[in-house]
Amino acid sequence: MVHRLEPLVIRHTRRIPRPTGLAGEGAVAARQFDAALMSVGFKLSAELLERLSGLSEGAVVDTAVRTLGTVREMVGDHVAHNVYFVDFPANVPDTMDFWMRCIAEALADDGARGRVLEQLSTGVVDLLTLPSYGRYQHTYAEMLGHHEELIAAAGDRMTVLHLGDDADSEVGALYLALAGSSTPLGEDALRDLGVLAEACAEGPQPGAIPVRENRAVVNRARIRTGSVLLLDTVTDVLRLACAVSDGDVTLAQATRFRGLSRPVRRALLAGLDSVVAAAPAKLADVHAHREDFKRLGERLHPHEYPQWPHAADVFAVARGEKRAPSFDSRVEELLGMHDVIGAVKLLRSAPGKLFRALDRLLRMALDQEERDAVVTAVEEVVADVSGRVLLSVREHMANRAQDTGETRVFVNRLGRAWVTADERPPVLPPERERLIAVLDEELRRRLPDPGHLLIDPDALEVALPLSGRASAAGLGVLPRGSVSPVEGELLRFFVYWKEAGHRTDYDLSALMLDADYATVCWLAYTNLTDLEGEHSGDITEAPDGASEFINLRLGAVRGEFIVPQVNIFAGEGFEEVAESFFGFMLRDTEQQGRPFEPRTVRMKSDLRGPGRVALPLAFQRGPDGRWRAKWLHLYLRGTPAANRVEGNRVSVATLLRGIVERKQLTVRYLTGLMDATTTTLWDGRTVPEGPVTYIGLQRPDGLHPGSRIVVPENLRDLIPE
Incomplete structure (x- = not known):
């Protein structure tokens, strides 16, 4: 089990769990391992090399085999990269000359000549029908024979692999880090979290799982082990049902629910019942995903479980048989009457929704009294809003200083992008500047004391990973x-x-x-x-x-x-x-x-x-x-x-x-808010003797063991809660 999870640790942390085995004379094998890693752009840290050198040769070889396969895949070297033109980048022909050569070769081919002559008579030749077009004309080994060895250069990438803790501790720490992330994970990290959640179901659990998608993946592992589920909305139960069916826990795409076992059906229905019984108003959340709940109901058969009547109410709302006015509909009703102050008063009870509606509220405000009401509400509830939302609104406000007539770029959670004209009126400077000051101050208050802050200058323009x-x-x-x-x-x-x-x-x-x-x-x-x-x-x-x-x-x-x-x-x-x-x-x-x-x-x-x-x-x-x-x-x-x-x-x-042309919130912005004792730009060579908070593109070798290290793999740790 541990060896199966080791690649996840290496990919996410650039650490190799502490190698174990018989003591021995493994120095030669360790140096050979290091040389093999260097050929693909990786290297052992001094501490890791020392650890391996004290193990037996067999233990070193076992570690090397597992690690080399992982890092080669990380860099794309696990496949054979052939090219059509064997000497590339040398001797690449002119496009038209190449196409004419392919036609000439096809005319010399008895099997293809007739088809090509027929196409030529029409004036159009389909390149895909030519025998020598679009398919490798030589083997990978033959291609290698046409190229000289790479000459090593100081600028070649060298990613250092560091010595980790024991395997169980590394796996557990990675699970806690991913599960407790304050920002949504990417597709691959979310899949890795699912694997880790299964392996760590009986071990320590995060104190909080703020991201709903992460909670669904963890709940899937819990439902399989019979552990207590983490549910506080009906949508949490829907996401869990998607996870159990290997569907999309983000709910961006419809999930085709599988036939669910009786224990799973009972767990989902019991979860729905407990959520609604504790807070009936949460039935209003059903409206956002009515069709999904209706399809889920067809799988859960709630009528077979009269002991959970509140769960049945969920599906009654989805079918339109029971009313459950939503919070959002009440807000929309007030805004429809242009009652900005009334909408602000209602939204104060849902700070996150207030912040997400800020731009719209400010645009609808007709006078200074209404604009002041919006900003005052923000000042009063800012402490109750997540750090990720604060940063998102801060970035948004930084981009609302421009005049109208510009373009807006939209990117959905899947990465699909589109552009449209920005016809919104601007947010007026006094309110925009007041909001920015409030956000900056709250973020500054939440950031931990970094002590000695050591920053790689190349990391300053890295955008904060808000998702x-x-x-x-x-x-x-x-x-x-x-x-x-x-x-x-x-x-x-x-x-x-x-x-x-x-x-x-x-x-x-x-x-x-x-x-x-x-x-x-x-x-x-x-x-x-x-x-x-x-x-x-x-x-x-x-x-x-x-x-x-x-x-x-x-x-x-x-x-x-x-x-x-x-x-x-x-x-x-x-x-x-x-x-x-x-x-x-x-x-x-x-x-x-x-x-x-x-x-x-x-x-x-x-x-x-x-x-x-x-x-x-x-x-x-x-x-x-x-x-x-x-x-x-x-x-x-x-x-x-x-x-x-x-x-x-x-x-x-x-x-x-x-x-x-869009302004991004970067590491430079966030470190500028930190109240550091000392701030040093790392020169790439000198490592301070004492503990530091290091922020960079790659962890330097030799940092004090008490240092806090932030690199791209865990950049989300910078986002305050």
Whole structure:
């Protein structure tokens, strides 16, 4: 069990649970393990290397085998990355010359000649029908023979793996951290929480589980072990039913409820009954998910359990047979009468709802008295609102200083994005500034004393993770809106996908835009080479997995933005394929190496979202001439088939403008509120002797054991409760 959960600990914490085994002379094996890790961009900390060196060789080898498999998958090195053009990025042909060569080869093929001649007579040739187009023309081993070894460079990524506590403690601590997170988790982390909840059902539990989705996953483990369920709304029970049916606990998508066992049905009905019996007004929550409750009722058969009459009331409300006026409907009634002060008085009893309605209330206020009533209510209940909501409203207010006529970017919890004109009147400066002051003061009050604050300067522009769904699972991934430096001469994107059951064609493209977001050029299968770089060639099916690459010379890039994208030309979506991920590498020109070199991978993220066009991130050239990454994690709807970079240039540019010009709350903002004894910008070398609060992109080796460490993997810990 422990070994099965070890990969989760490594992925989430960059720690290896304390290796165990017979004492021995494992120094040689430990150094070999370290060398193997370095080949894929990882390294053992000094403390971990020392621990392994004192174990037997067999114990070291066992740890190495388990760990290497995990880190290779983290970086995308667990699959073979072939390319269509064997010498890529060298000798990539002109697009039209390549297409003509494919046609000529097809005409020389007795089996294909007739079909191609028929197409030529119509003036249109389907590239997919040509034998040499879209399929690897050489093996992976043959491709490797065309490339020299990678020359190591100081700029290569090196992720340090640290020594953890014993395995049980590490697993338990990770469970408590994920379950007790104050921000929603991403899809992968939520799935990992489910695994951990099952393993830790009998162990220590978090004092509070503030995020409802997390609570549903934990309750699923509790219902299987017969433990007490954590329920305080009828929606908690609905989420639990979704979890038991392996459905969507966020309720964003309808769950097809399974046939439930009698013990599970009894637990769900008993939970509903207890919630409503304790607070009948909570029946009003049914309205938000009426159809889901009706379908759930068909599975639970509440009429068979007369001992739980309040549970039956839930389904009576869902069917419209029983009235349960909702809190929101009462608020809407007052706002419909333009009674802003009355709505504010009602909303004071639900501080979270008041904060979420702030913008609307201020826009509806007709005079200073009503505006003062809104802000005064905020001042009086601010202490009762979660830190995540405070930060969300603070960021919102920072972006309401602009005049009307701008665009608004909407991103749902799944990462699907769209843009519309912003026709809202502005929030007036006096109220906006007063609210910002209230929010800043409350957040400052809640932040813990960091003592000596040690900050990696590269982390200052990382966006606060107000939702785990604002980023993707992977290595080196930062929340949406973050900005991070890009160092290197060559920037290389890669995408890998493996189809599950149908022919699937993903196309990697890169769009270059000028400072006004107008198109300069692009690289794609329709334009294999340009001044900026090369495309590795179009692969049109992936039964055994396929990769595409784009190589860019940053010094040659025309324009101010580079926007890589993955377009689905045909086949399965990002959530349907067996596997798909995107990433980028950075290297210097003299390093040579294979098309994919794990040591040079700076980011690798899973592609798991709605829509047919993925926009993982963009790159922007700053006034100083240096490039920086802007993290997007967005998906566009696209078209059912044949998505191409040429067809979505305008929508991508409009969306990028909205994201780039939006003000984000970052680590810089939050650390500016902290009352630190000493604040030091880390120089990358000197580690203070005493305990510190360290915030950075990677944990340095040698920090004092009493230090508090915040890195991207646990950045959510910065969000005050």
